[in-house]
Amino acid sequence: MVDGTRVEACRSCGSPALRPFLSLGRVPIANALLTVADLAREEPRYPLEVGFCESCTLVQLLFALPADAIFDEAYPYFSSFSEDLLAHAKAHVEGLLAAGRLGPGRLLVEVASNDGYLLRHALERGVPVLGIEPTPGPAAAARALGIPTLQVFFGRGMAAGVRREHGPADVIVANNVMAHVPDLNGFVAGFRELIADDGLITIENPYLRDLIDHAEFDTIYHEHWCYFSCTAVDALMRRHGLSLNDVEYFPRLHGGTLRWHVSPVEARTPRVLAYLDEERQRGLTAFAAYERFGERVAGIADELRVLLARLHAEGATIAAYGATAKGSTLVNFVGIDQRTLAFVADRNPHKQGHWTPGARVPIVPAEALLERQPDYVLLLAWNFADEILRQQAEYRRRGGRFIVPIPSPVIV
Ligand SMILES: [Zn+2]
Structure with missing residues (x-):
């Protein structure tokens, strides 16, 4: 390779x-x-x-990797395993229905539709849906729910084919996918090919501003080619005859997520103009802010390394929670391995029985926290902190402590 x-x-x-x-x-x-x-x-x-x-x-x-180095048959991510994510997706569909964007006869296409975690809610309400999902496991799971799913990568050309066969999309949803796309311009050109002239494209992605503000450096990994601000999205959409018209903010989702509203027709809200203005004022459109961020990240990694070494030296048992991609970045960058971490607990049965990349820590069911009651648990899936702390209330009641690594390591 x-x-x-x-x-x-x-x-x-x-x-x-x-x-x-x-x-x-x-x-x-x-x-x-x-x-x-x-x-x-x-x-x-x-x-x-x-x-x-x-x-x-x-x-x-x-650095660019070949796409086949990343999306393979073993790709273990199934959206439906997070309760908060499911609730968010359901609310999104209900909002589109309430706004009259969706209904019987108005086609909803989701790009990277995964296992149907979102489209299932539209299907239940009689909305015609089409999923586009390149990974075989999730695509098959979606079809089993009755969701028509094309197992392909979305982009220019194939999107025109979808339009010929199914008609223009009234709504296209693309959640947490645009950062994964190697051919960004081909991807956005596909939106323009498929969307109806009065249609709406909603794109969700973690917000670059929050990545910088909260030092979420572990959301940086090989599968995320790009990290989006409104300014960068605006330039990208314009290049393809699309307009960034509105933006919604979800502070608790993936450490801070934006939902960009994009349409062929320009109709900008004061809210989107305010976001663009704020990014300029905060320096997110110039290099200096990013240079400072790089220095801050190095400091956090040092702090975490020192904390874990101290706890380990004191004889504490330490495990981790969440065999996530972001966890992999953090663990490998900070240089933690299986001598420090006894195991990683994860609720996803597709991940259990495997080992984490690089650090090679065994992945076990979440019940291990109660069965083995480690003194500390490094929370690698901090983007689901609320949900996990809720689920692990008993572990904490018995004296277990979580280490939340970001934006600076704290014990809770
Ligand atoms: Zn550029």
Whole structure:
């Protein structure tokens, strides 16, 4: 396998003016959980480095991996395993119905529809739906629910084909996918091909401002090619004849998520203009803010390394919760391994029985927290902190403590 190629031009605007501001070292692919057989050999590691485009402000990875290195049959993420995410998706569909955007005869297409976690709610309400999901496991799970699903990558050309066969989409939903797309312009061109002229595209992604403000450096991993601000999204959409018209903010979702509303017809709300203005005022459109962020991240990693070493030296048992991609970035960047972490607990049965990439910590069911009652649990899935602390109330009642690593390590 190749080592990854350095990105020479911005994925959005094509400018060569890319400036690096954070290197997380050479780390394995974050979702590539290991089986027993994998433990016998060295896994591939790739540089993980982030930069800023001086031309269109897009923050992006500076090394490219082939797509097949990331999305393979073993891709273990199934959306439906988070209660909060399911509730959010249901509320989204209900909002679109209430606004008259959806109804019988108004087609909803979801890009990266996963196991049907969102479309199932629309289907129940009689809305015609179509899922587009490249990974076979989740696509099959969606079809089993009766959700028509095309197992392909979304983009230019294929989107025109979908329109010919199914008609234009009245609503396209694309949640937590745009950052994963290597051909960003082809992806957005696909939106324009498929959307009805009076249609609405909603795109959700973690917000770059929050990544910077809360030092969420562990949301940086090989599968996330890009990190979006409103300014960068605005430039990207304009290039394809689309307008960023509105924005909604979900502070508790994935550490701070934006839902961008995009349409072929320009109708900007004061709210979206305020976001664009705020980004300018806070310096998110210039390099200096990112340079400071890089320095801050190095400090947090040092702090966490010292804390865990101290607890370990005092004889405390330490486990982790959440065999997540972000956990993989954090654990490998900070340099934690199975000598420090006894196990990683995770509710997802598809992950249990595997080992985490790089650090090689065994993944076990969540019940292990009560069965083995470690003194401390490093919360790697901090984006679901509310939900996990709720579920693990008994572990905490018996004296167990969680270490929340970000924005700076605290014990709760
Ligand atoms: Zn650019």
